[in-house]
Amino acid sequence: MRSPVSDFPGGLHLPGHKSRSTQTPIYKTPISKQLILPLQQHIGEAAVPIVDVGDLVLKGQRIARAEGHVSVCLHAPTSGKIIAIEDRPIPHPSGLSAPCVIIETDGEDNWQERHPVIDFRQLSAHEIRQIVRDAGIVGLGGAGFPSFIKLNPGVHHSVDTLLINGAECEPYITCDSMLMLERADGILDGIEIMRYALNAAEVIIAIEDNKPASISAMQLALAARPELSDIDIAVIPTRYPTGGEKQLIQVVTGKEVPSNGLPIDIGIVCHNPGTAYAVARAVKYGEPLISRIVTVTGTDVKHAGNFETLFGTPISDLLSFCETKRQPDEPFIQGGPMMGYSLAGDTLPITKTANCILVGVDDVAPAKDPLPCIRCGDCADVCPASLLPQQIYWYSRAKEFDTARDYKLFDCIECGCCDYVCPSKIPLVSYFRYAKTEIMNQERERQKSDLARERHETRLERLERERLEKEQRQAQRKAALEASKKAAAKKEPAEAENTVDDQTVAEEKN
């Protein structure tokens, strides 16, 4: 057990509201009639379907392959029939649709043949990464970045610390702490495999001190496995957003991740306990990632708790299983109250990144129109990234995006602390999200216009070249014509002379 060595700036002490969903063990959600599986449930390129409508699939069968480097595969969460591959609404703040594979389940839940690995030490790190990629594993903390990439230290780096982020600092969410409580051994299996793949010198499991049950469960599991005695558990003070990757690294190791940098730059790799568990299932049991633990909680939920839910399960099915006061098509929050976003639509599916479905928040303040910024500076005091939210807000609002960027807009982790403390109720994070997507859009447009310029210039060059070639050809033809004319003209007098000669000869003969 180790204690935190440092601290991060800012942050908030928030009411946790976690006990509501930790009263019951993890339940398995019943299999829905239809599963809707978006081809993109991760950061990077969307997966490409390898099944056709009408195909029968088995549980765990690959239905889409990874495309490009930053991508992972997708699997059938249960057995059934592919009934459509089409655009369906996805759980995204835009409310837009994207390509999905729709499976009609048969209720049999028949597994395909699994290939467990008895001793992962027989595999190379590369083979483990391949298994993790083929198993479709992404970071289950909520961002959904393909995990196999984060299991590759790369050629220029070596990994000092593998940090398991069990902080779970956001109010209401309890899926990681319940997983640590119930499946500590599985998590340790995964950690062992990850450490082997990364060749990490030390492993630290960080847990906030408001989860004593999870801490003791992990400690017990560790104590039962003497070969893992060098794995450390760090109990860290409960303060939002200590579970932010950069914040956690600062608290646990005292090191700071550079702006625009990655934890790997300072020799640290962070993974979520849920991801570690998924890695263990994939390697030890040959099971791809087809389900996750989802916290369903909130004031309007009757049976709040954690549910092991197959991907593609309509969120409305999950909510009716938990009995909520929610009316059809009423919005709910995916994620926590601080960083989550509101979604509406009964057909939206549970995806790999859905850690929590929140219906009804305690002591919610009535929505008010924001008042002008009074420059109190409270937002800067609570910012865990040491930014100046009021300045970035100012420039984002005035659409001076370059200046907002100079104020390190992209270091903002959108934790929502500034929103929470703002006395004028300005939706600061909304402005930052707006500015970020505008800047990314400008960047895309610029690239597109550069491409258009290049293509236009190449075209002009080509037309010019063709014109010159044509002229040249014409000139050549002209020259050839003249030459042949000249030759003909030369020949004619010669022939005339010849005839004269002939005549003279003839005359002479006569």
Next chain:
Amino acid sequence: MLTAIIAITLLALVLGVILGFASIRFKVEGDPIVDQIDKILPQTQCGQCSFAGCRPYAEAIAAGEVDINRCPPGGEATIQALADLLDVDPKPLDEDCGVEKPKMLAVIDEDRCIGCTLCIQACPVDAILGAAKHMHTVIANECTGCELCVEPCPVDCIDMVETQPDPHTWRWPDPSHVNLQRSKN
């Protein structure tokens, strides 16, 4: 007195040589103004400004021959950026050139296309693929939405459609507009 004059002169000579050397050795190629203007223009090459493409328009602006408000695809943002660059007052878009429209994409109705290659010749960025008497298609990623291919098509099979946002290119709405709408309601 003499020493002082000699000393100062020598110093001036030495420093002069250093400065002269530095101005040649570390010469910074200034970004010519035409390139800077051309960078701001959206490169649709649509010719709505009455010039044969973005570059000629940029050259004309740099020469001070035309106004900066003749680019409908760029719209207000481009006019503002040009005004900032050239340090002149922004003006509303010249309506003789056209109106600001959302981004468009040319789509060929492949059933009606007769393979005449006229659109291929019209496309300023070579974004249409096809051969004589074979069906043509638009490379969506490379289409600038200039509409130059619509006019020459003899069977009228090219439609301009508004590009739809997907989750990748979707942008968060401007919160100040959202709030305005809410207070209006």
